[in-house]
Amino acid sequence: AQTVTQSQPEMSVQEAETVTLSCTYDTSESDYYLFWYKQPPSRQMILVIRQEAYKQQNATENRFSVNFQKAAKSFSLKISDSQLGDAAMYFCAYRSMGSQGNLIFGKGTKLSVKP
């Protein structure tokens, strides 16, 4: 079975600085999706970024980018120019290809942003 590990329960960053959140996963599959979701205090789950495993290019969405290392099974999220609104729980998630692939979540990293 696939597993997702986020080794940093809490992180802190100064406003305007850069922070990297770590995620590793375990799978025997070659094709899959990886995601980062943000959960602010409103508890809404918001998709931050997605990566298809067959794509070698790292995904980027504005200030958010990932470092996808398929061989190492690592999927870290980099937030540049951190803003107060980035403070939230961040969840890394894995999903197999195919209609019956369920999303498997890590336990989350709580990010604080200091003004």
Added chain:
Amino acid sequence: NAGVTQTPKFQVLKTGQSMTLQCAQDMNHEYMSWYRQDPGMGLRLIHYSVGAGITDQGEVPNGYNVSRSTTEDFPLRLLSAAPSQTSVYFCASSKEYGELFFGEGSRLTVL
């Protein structure tokens, strides 16, 4: 743009009571699922469905029932509520591939 709609958003139950959490999506997604979120545990899958009439168990199915009579609706039933079911519940849907779209969550407290 309704997306995924969950009701109620908050509920307090007594031990032994039953209730249904409603979930509806208007995106014509075949895949729907229910997760529960507990502190320090991330989100854990309760039940899921890949289409009308098809449901299956996830990681933590005990004490919950689901059914999928239409593409749009996927209710979650608590048969006899227990304090261990105090949690935040999320419904989610997706196309065959890709990311899940989540409802706003339902906070359930069982006394």
